[in-house]
Amino acid sequence: MKRKILPSLVLAALVFGYTMLCTLNAAAESIQVNPIVGISPDFIKGADISMLKQLEMTGSKFYDDNGVARDCMEILKEHGINWVRLRIWNNPEVNGLEVGGGNTDEAKALEMAARAKKLGMKVLIDFHYSDWWADPGKQNKPAAWANHSGKQLEKDVYEFTKKVMQDFKARGIMPEMVQIGNELNNGMLWPEGQLTGSNAGGYKVFAGLVKAGLRAVRDVDSEHYTKLMIHLANGGDNGLYRSFFDEMTKNQKVNDFDIIGLSYYPVWHGTLEQLQNNMNDISARYNKDVIVVETAYGFTLDNADTQKNAFGAPEEKLSGYKASVQGQATCIRNVMEAVVKVPGKKGLGIFYWEPDWIPNPQAPWKTGEGNEWENQAMFDFDGKVLESMDVFNRAADPNGRYVEAVxxxxxxxxxxxxxxxxxxxxxxxxxxxxxxxxxxxxxxxxxxxxxxxxxxxxxxxxxxxxxxxxxxxxxxxxNKVNLVRNSGFEINNFDNWAIEGDTGAVNISSSSGDVRDKYALHYWADKTFKFTVKQTITGLKKGKYTLSGWTQGGGGEKSMQLFAADYGGEKLTAEIKNDGWNKWHQWTIKGIPVTSGKITIGMYNEANAGNWGSLDDVTLYIQENAIE
Missing domain, CATH: 2.60.40 (Immunoglobulin-like)
Incomplete structure (x- = not known):
């Protein structure tokens, strides 16, 4: 009996011990990060830390897992970050009230790059060719080049890029990667380098500027140590990337670059599947490596200052993740996995955009305002590192524990x-x-x-x-009945609507800011276009009706109208004037005297090249006490 009981007791003890160990491990890991199959040891797990110097200069402190104040870059490295990205503005100090965003000039980039290299990290330099933020909505020339154009502007780009690269080389800290321009969807150095618009120079001028920057790096780095990148936003928009890079590589002969960089924020840039499909396509189509060079997600909906955050409840609703530390980790882990899955090992890695940007009134996005990004940092509002930062180590751990989500x-x-x-x-x-x-x-x-x-x-x-x-x-x-079918496009298609004209300029958007709920009609084209979207509603009682619709957009259309027709009288219209992204306005036509038993309602848009905007939540109600 003893010989039988002893093994049983030993087995029971082992099972109990294993169970306790698993319980302790689960408690120690309050979030779950599943390992990524096939991730390479040199996968780029990067962070844009362009704000860090300004934060440090103005008193921000960063704390590790144990609550000990440490160098932020050391904390990043301990959590798996192996690259840093640093933006360079030409001379941010000339912008007066627009000073902010870290005032990220060459001097700061040199200092931060040297610190990163000392820690064994690699460096990506992001030339904005502006004194301030440059993105798809603004690409302003630096003040020193304000009156320059043509070959002089190409010379400016070449000489500025070459000088910066020579300075890095002289200090023995050559960057491993450089991007020429930032989020170049609409060109750079406007208006000469703008791709669309009445004063735009178009692709030919823009390509000359890009070539000048690429050539400057090559002239300093003849051995091609530094990889070269061209970077667009809207990482889920395959049509944009094909249109842009077809023109650049085939017609403008811009081929001397190694990497296509993509910005992908899930609240603005489509689904993860769209990102995956785009990366798979463009990496093969242009034989280039790809990097998600900007991504981020919110760990909370709380706000630490008076500045409205870029990520809030509407963005959370659209994104596919809860605004939590776990949700932040899961989102970034899934973006990393999408890059790993790019065929031919052409997906090189990701950069998290500004994990360090914690609340600090002296480190705002713009002087006099605040920080719209603090709830997307990877430190809490007091500077303590979040457990979501572990995603970079744990997703790359081949021995990590895989747990199926339920x-x-x-x-x-x-x-x-x-x-x-x-x-x-x-x-x-x-x-x-x-x-x-x-x-x-x-x-x-x-x-x-x-x-x-x-x-x-x-x-x-x-x-x-x-x-x-x-x-x-x-x-x-x-007691109101909206008679418009598919009024908010929430079924993700144009059912019940007819679209006439340049239908290629019209699509369904799910990007935050472009929609009021989950989906909306969206329009854009890189050439002049016009279209009508309309719906005919029948079986109406005689009476007076009210038509309304919501729009947002950049403005500048030749003619844009909400209209009502075929109701038994002359066509009625309301002029639409958009005035900015995510600035929604409701346009209304009241007292439409329906006598024919039907009505055709909709929107007409005659647009210039580059015009963009959205239509959402179209309603038609019979007015109370108006039935004849």
Whole structure:
């Protein structure tokens, strides 16, 4: 008996010990990061730390996992960061009130690059060729070049780039990578280097500027130690990348570069699948390596200053991840995996944009304003490193523990209905998984055909597919009936709408700022275009109706109108004037006297090259007490 009992006791002890070890490990790892299959040892796990010098100069402190104040760059390295990215503005001090954003000139870049090299990190230099921020919405010439054009502007780019590279070389800290320009969707050094617009120089001038920058790096670095990059935003937009790089490589003969850089923020730049498909395509089409050179995600919806954050509740709703430390880690881990999956090992890595940008009133994006990025840093508001920073080490650990994410929570949905109107219930609900990813899952509703005969608030329940989770629908019933079908494009298509004219300029967008909920009609083209989007509604009672629609956009269209026609009278219009990204305005036509039993409503747009904007939430109501 003793010989049988002893092994049993030993086995029980081993099982208990293993269980306790797993429990302790789980407690020590409050977030889960699954390892990425096939990630290479030299995969770029980078961070743009261009704000860091300004933060340090103005008193910001950074703390490691143990709460000990340390050099931020040392903390980054301990958590797997092996590259840094540093932007260079020509002379930020000349901009007066626009000073901010770290005042990132060459002197600061040289100092930070030297520190990074000393820690064994590699360096990417990001030339903006501006005294301030340069991105798809603004590419202003530096003040010193304000009156320059043509060959003089090419010479400016060449000489500035060459001088900076020579300075780096003289200090023995040559960067391993350089990008010529930043987010060049619409060119650089406007208007001469702008791609579209009435005063734009177009691709020929722009290509000459890019070539000058590329040539300057090569002339200093004849052995090609430094890899060269051209960088666009909107990483999920394959049409943009094909249009841009087809023109640059084939027609403008710009081929002396090694890498295509992409910005990919999931709240603005499409789905992860769109990013994956774009990287797969362009890496093969142009035989270039690819890097997601900017990405980030929020770890909280809290705000530490008075500046409205770039990432908030609407962005969280669109992104596919919860705003949490776990959600931040999962998002970045999944972006890394997408890059690893690019065929032919052409996906080299990612750079997290400004993990260091914690709240500090003396390190704002612009003097007199605040920091819109602190909830997307990888340190908390007090400078303590977040556990999400572990994503860089743990995703690259071949011995890491893989845990399948499970569904944990179904988010409630909001449904609007009218008295005596059948409910239009959603076919999917958003479900949060244990890794704080959020996915659409089919749902079956209880009594989905319910019709309410009184104004009020109601609740319906349902079952989420493949799980016992309960779905909840909060229903608001009023006495208005929106007669427009697919009024907010929330089914992600143009069903019930007819589009005439330049249909290639029109698409469905899901990018935050371009939509009011999840989807909207969006338009853009690099040449002049015009289109009409319309819907005919029949079976109407005689009476007066109100039509409205919401728009946002850059403005500058030749003619843009909300219209109502075929109702029994002359066509009615409301002029639309957009005035900026994410600045939504509602346009309305009241008192439309419908006598024909039908109406055609919609939007007409005659646009200049480069015009862009969105249409969302179109409504048509019969006015109270207006029925004849």
């Amino acid at each position: 569904m944990e929570e179904a988010y409630p949905v909001e449904v609007k209905a009218s008295v005596n109107q059948s409910l239009d219930m959603p076919k999917v609900v958003s479900v949060r998984y244990s890794d704080d990813s959020v996915k659409a899952v089919p749902v079956s509703w209880n009594n989905p055909g319910t019709v309410y005969d009184k104004v009020g608030h109601y609740t319906l329940y349902g079952t989420v597919a493949r799980t016992p989770l309960t779905a909840t629908a909060r229903i608001t019933v009023d």
